[in-house]
Amino acid sequence: MNQNILRSTSIALADVLGNPGPADAKLGKFFREHREFGNKERGWIAEAVYGVLRRRSFLAYLAGNEDPRRLLVAWLVRVQGNSLRELDELLNQQQKEWAQEIKAKSTDGLSPAIQADLPEWLWERLESQYGAEEALAIARSMHKSASLDLRVNLVKSNRDEVLARFNSEKAGAEATPYSPTGIRLPQRMSINRHPFFVDGKIEVQDEGSQLLALLVAPKRGEMIADFCAGAGGKSLAMGALMRNTGRLYAFDVSEKRLHNLGQRLKRSGLSNLHSQVISSESDPKLKRLNGKFNRVLVDAPCSGLGTLRRNPDLKWKQTPNDITELTAKQTAILTRAAKLVKAGGRLIYATCSLLAEENEQVAEAFLAAHPQFKLVNAAEILAQQQVELDTGTYLKLLPHQHETDGFFAAVFELTN
């Protein structure tokens, strides 16, 4: 790597820090506009940009400000632990002086929010919810990048076949600890051209997300709705659990996301999945489906704070006001989706948030307003699915404990 790469990285970082929009989309655009970089250089730039986003407040403290170049120098010296000699080719004279100054800076007495690398409001919420020690452990576990988890598509393959193939390629693949269909690769690698991916034998899916599909526990021949299907990660997992029988409706307000689901559907070999764009949760199209479903999954739009290993920019973008708006939306979607459930059927509410406001509080308010639904123990359902994981009545996955993204889920059953 050379000074030119560092200059380009600081341009990409300035865009990600200074403008609205998701970091991955901005970085994608940057690479499309800078085709001169090869795979190795792109990897380096992405790692540096994400590395800074994960430790932004710690690095800003060390750098003295948020100048992207100073943040990058601080990341190289204090997070990556590079010596000044190792950085000789990469830094210009002025940057070498910054590096020296940053290396010598004491970090004694840093505030907990800076240690956790969270905005103050978010640190306060996590601390009051989990206690200081666990909140810090959760936050720190998200300073690292996530492993690459794959889901084996049981309609086309099995876990042994996929494990054997990746291990013959020396990819260091392992079975995931909880999901019976999961495989974990230690390194992020480009999987899109892998023959098993092209053939639809595998999908990229975090183990936590796979567990949510198992928690829905759809059976062969049933009517299932995925109310917020997005690009269909959980729809595809559920369709495979149903062994391509029954009927699975994938709803979403985003035509673009459902279009992406369509692309993945072709590879999956599933024919039991029907996607439908809705205008909102109160789309009149839904009326004819009231009381028809054995299972309805609401994988609600949320703050995404459980996915900070992948999307570290979210912690700097969300505001307390966003959380208030999201909880109102989550409640409205859950309330409407509940009408689709048939007697004896189940409604599953899920988020990838860590905040009680979006999780337990939404679930409790729903139960209070809908006495015809009762809460079902998530650990018991998972045990029936051969998954040994007991996080209590609710499913609560935390990155520092389960090495998955942070997820919450509550299962409600409509009494006969």
Ligand SMILES: C[S@@+](CC[C@H](N)C(=O)[O-])C[C@H]1O[C@@H](n2cnc3c(N)ncnc32)[C@H](O)[C@@H]1O
């Ligand atoms: C957490 S994402 C879903 C992820 C998806 N289930 C998966 O596993 O890949 C939430 C989704 O809710 C959708 N959404 C937002 N408002 C909605 C609404 N009122 N009704 C249905 N879907 C909605 C968003 O477009 C987004 O795709």
